[in-house]
Amino acid sequence: MNMNPGIRLLVVTGLVAGLFACGGGGGGGSSSASPTAPEAPSAGDLVDDTSGLGTRAAPMNSLADLEASSVVFADIQTIEAFVDTISNAVSTQMTSFDYVSASGLAPCSIDSENLSLIENIAEDGTGRRAIEFTNCVLNVDGMDYSLDGSVVSTITRAGDGEVLVRDVYDLAGIEFNADNAPVSLVGSQATRVEVSASKIIVTATTPVLEFTRQGRYVAIRGSVIEITEMNNQIHLYINSQIIGSAIDGYLNLKIPYSDKVIANVGATCPSSGRLSVIGDGRIDSAFGSSNNRGSGVEVFVNGVEARYDPICSTGVPGVSDNLSATVNATSGAPIRALAE
Numbered sequence: 001m002n003m004n005p006g007i008r009l010l011v012v013t014g015l016v017a018g019l020f021a022c023g024g025g026g027g028g029g030s031s032s033a034s035p036t037a038p039e040a041p042s043a044g045d046l047v048d049d050t051s052g053l054g055t056r057a058a059p060m061n062s063l064a065d066l067e068a069s070s071v072v073f074a075d076i077q078t079i080e081a082f083v084d085t086i087s088n089a090v091s092t093q094m095t096s097f098d099y100v101s102a103s104g105l106a107p108c109s110i111d112s113e114n115l116s117l118i119e120n121i122a123e124d125g126t127g128r129r130a131i132e133f134t135n136c137v138l139n140v141d142g143m144d145y146s147l148d149g150s151v152v153s154t155i156t157r158a159g160d161g162e163v164l165v166r167d168v169y170d171l172a173g174i175e176f177n178a179d180n181a182p183v184s185l186v187g188s189q190a191t192r193v194e195v196s197a198s199k200i201i202v203t204a205t206t207p208v209l210e211f212t213r214q215g216r217y218v219a220i221r222g223s224v225i226e227i228t229e230m231n232n233q234i235h236l237y238i239n240s241q242i243i244g245s246a247i248d249g250y251l252n253l254k255i256p257y258s259d260k261v262i263a264n265v266g267a268t269c270p271s272s273g274r275l276s277v278i279g280d281g282r283i284d285s286a287f288g289s290s291n292n293r294g295s296g297v298e299v300f301v302n303g304v305e306a307r308y309d310p311i312c313s314t315g316v317p318g319v320s321d322n323l324s325a326t327v328n329a330t331s332g333a334p335i336r337a338l339a340e
Contacts, residue, residue: 040222044221048184053249069246069251114133132149144175147172151168151171168188169188171185190205200230206221221243222241237261241253284300293310
C-alpha cells in the first residue's frame with residue numbers, strides 16, 4: 001500500500017541547489033513542451049508557522065547565502081521520507097501487531113480499532129482511499145510515533161491519457177524517541193499526469209504543505225512544478241515558495257516558462273534554461289545556450305556576475321529518476337497505467 005501517490009514530486013525542489021553548481025552539457029532544446037505555463041494555486045494559510053517565517057524573506061545576497069539555503073531543500077526531501085516511513089509502518093501493522101510501546105499507547109492496527117482504511121477504488125484504479133489514525137503508535141526502525149489524523153487520496157481521470165491525484169494530509173503527533181518532539185504534516189498537493197505517445201507531463205500544484213519534526217519547520221506554498229519528458233529530454237518549470245526554519249524565512253524559486261531548464265535524460269547538467277532564487281536579494285543562474293557564453297553556467301548575485309563555471313561541477317541529481325518515481329508512484333497501480 002502506498003500513501004503518497006503525488007508527494008514524490010516534492011523532491012524536484014531539491015535539484016535547485018545543485019543546479020547552481022552545474023554547467024551546460026550538449027545543445028539547447030526547445031521549451032515548447034506545452035503552450036502556456038500551468039497556473040500556480042492560491043497560496044494557502046500557514047497554520048503551523050508559529051515564528052512568522054512566511055512573512056520575512058531569507059537573505060540571498062551572496063553565494064554563501066545560496067550555499068546556506070541548501071539545508072531547507074534537504075528538509076523538503078524529508079517530507080517524502082516521512083510519508084514513506086508512515087506508509088511502510090501502516091502496511092506492517094495493518095492487522096494485529098505484537099508490540100508494546102514504551103509510551104503505553106496501543107499500536108496502530110485495524111484490530112485495535114485505532115487505525116481505519118476506507119477504500120472505494122474502481123477497477124480502473126480511480127477512486128478514494130482514506131487512512132485514519134486515532135491516538136495510536138507506529139513503530140518504524142525502532143522509532144515510535146503517536147499519530148492522530150488522516151491521509152486522504154483521490155484519483156480521478158481527467159480525460160484520455162490524463163489522471164489527477166489529490167493528496168490531503170492532516171497528521172499530528174509525537175516522536176517519542178526524540179524527546180517527545182511534536183511531528184505534523186498538514187496541507188495538500190495535487191499531481192496531474194498526462195501521457196501520450198510522444199511525451200509525459202507531470203504537474204504538481206501545492207497550495208500549502210507544512211511539515212514539522214524535531215523542532216524544524218518547512219513548508220511549500222503557492223507552488224506549481226511541471227516536468228515534461230519528450231524527445232529524450234527533461235523540461236523543468238518551477239514557480240514556488242519555500243519556507244523554513246533553517247533559513248529563518250522564505251525563498252521564491254522561479255524558472256521562466258519561456259526558458260525552462262532542459263537536460264537530456266540521464267545527463268548530469270542542463271543544456272539550457274534560467275533559474276532564480278529570490279529572497280532578500282536574488283541569485284540568478286543561466287545554463288548552456290541561455291547564457292552569454294553559450295555553455296556552462298553563469299551565476300549573478302543581484303544582477304552582477306559572481307561566478308562562471310564552464311563545466312558541471314557537481315551534476316544535477318536524478319532528474320529523470322524523479323520523473324519516473326512520480327509517474328510510477330500511486331495508490332495500488334502505476335499512474336502511467338491509469339493514464340493510458
